[in-house]
Amino acid sequence: MPNSVDTATRQNFLPVPLALLCLTKELPVDVYWSLYQGAEPVLMRGHNIEIADDEFPKLLESGVETVFIPRDQADVFQKHLRENVQSILGNDEIPISQRMAFLNSTGRTMLQEVFRSDNLDKTLASVHVISDHMTTLITQNDVVAGELFHVLQHDYHTYTHSYNVASYAMLLAQGLGIQDEDELHSISIGGLLHDLGKLRIPNNILTKKERLTEAEWQTIKRHPTDGFTALANRADLSFDQLMMVYQHHEKLDGSGYPVGIDGDEINHFARICSVVDIFEALTSNRPYRNPNSTKEALEILDQMASSKLDGDMVKCWKTLMQK
Template sequence: MRKVLTEDLEAGMKVAKPLYLSDGTVLLNAGVILKDSYIEQLKERNIPAVFIIDENLPEVEVPEVISDQTKLQATQTLRECMNDISLGTKLNARKVKKAVNDIVDEITSKNHVVVHLNDIRAYDDYTFGHSVNVTSLAILTGMSMGYNKLELRDLGVGALLHDIGKITVDEGILLKPDSLTDEEFAEIQKHTRRGYEIIRDTEGISSCSAHVAFQHHERMNGSGYPRGLQGDEILEFAQIAAVVDVYDAVTCDRVYRDAFAPHEALELLEDMMQAELNHEIVQIFFENVAIYPIGTLVELNNGEIGIVVDVNKEDLSSPVIRLIKEDDEIEEIDLMHNEEIEIKEVITDSKRSEYIED
């Protein structure tokens, strides 16, 4: 399975993962053979990419942090809540809490959860999918920090609603493919305060959850917004949200740039934790994120090509690699137990043809 940008799709390719819209509609199911007409529809719907089956690579199963069913239910809940707000109706706290409780229950029931692939989202559905992913990543991080279930639920509610203030921002600004003007960026920044006010005025949601929306763009060195808070002035829930918000934002395709690979996103977080993000939270987050997710095509320092088929929770930088052999012989190397062999580089889709013959 590999992610192919919509502009590079070709008729005859087979879909590897179901592609959902934020209302729960299945746009393409796994196993569907792409036609030119399907590709045109993907372009019209602003779908940036699709996961396809690569017959020249071993099939691998990528574990998910939460199930598609749980993810879709949370996405639909958030969509309904934001529609209600836009129509002047109050936020439905009961619905939000139910969606978050389902995510908390699912994540806490698993052992050794590791984050692998990001979702593919239509550009105009970005806020919904992003918010659900941020919720899952925040809960996973909070669990690693020893939070109890009540704390995880409050954190999750704040994370799911962290961008709800964007309902008040003009869509033309949110989806603008070019650089924002100073005035447009100032308008974007208002979503934190507006989101806080929406949540604060909702009965049944804690003040801590509301402050996740208010403070998730604050930075440890005071360079963030809206109030330029520093260090411990920023609620710990919001510090967690800040870390996972950056990771999910950069690993997702946006209208103005392609997604970062996971190892590139982690390098960005490593740079940011020097001053902007909480150092300890970033380190804990790193313990839960695969640097080389299952399905990643890599070149090793001995010249061999392989695909990541498993990760070691004890050392996420040293996964298990299945070598690609011409005679279909199966040979795997566990890099955690082969210190002389290491990953030289990740083979991106644009470079794939240099290494793999179709």
């Protein structure tokens, strides 16, 4: 049975997808789990105790999706992931779908923790690490957009959305003919950071099921500006990356925000981000609606092509998703 995470548990433990641990042999941290939904986590496996090959996979098959790491061991856990992720991602004996799923879980867990820390230097450092792995995996393997879609999580959390958008943006950029690894790496970093400004929005607004008030909608519309302002003075970010943060909600017909610019004023990288950002939002679970199917989402993108979104990019993304 999937685990729910209450407030006290969130304060004391870092929830970790169990699938993330299935490819690791030793863990330098204690692993806890909830015996039933909503229960206080109890110790399942002490740190550095040998793990049987089938222990975690069997638990996963039984329906347990989430385990917990004590928050005071989070730094040790993140270091362990960084030290092992490259060997797992580079292991050709592991199917590419499993490696993509592993990177997805690893990246989401890292983003969740650094977004929660509210430390910009730490966030940028982790984003670069995630992007390095993402770039290596995607450029050195034949990653199919439709297959990637099926291994990604599709919930409403900002860290999940940011990871997915970055992955899609790289694939769309490749489909558009961008092959330079440095450029693809840059695009993935912009994707990981594009919604940084949402971390300033109260959670009760982001998760509200009812229609937003005008004041709440204005708060939402401020997030590109807030993200850009937070990052504008960073010497380690390019103009294109900053525009992915600032312009990803702008539209070709001038109907977007935060400025309402149109046409050629919208940065090329921001246009890429805009297409996959909308697709990801449409196909993810949101507190206020169920997800659209990929077919429905692509039809909506089609309706927005040329007038609001770059038509060539929409056409390319449709081709990639239908491959």
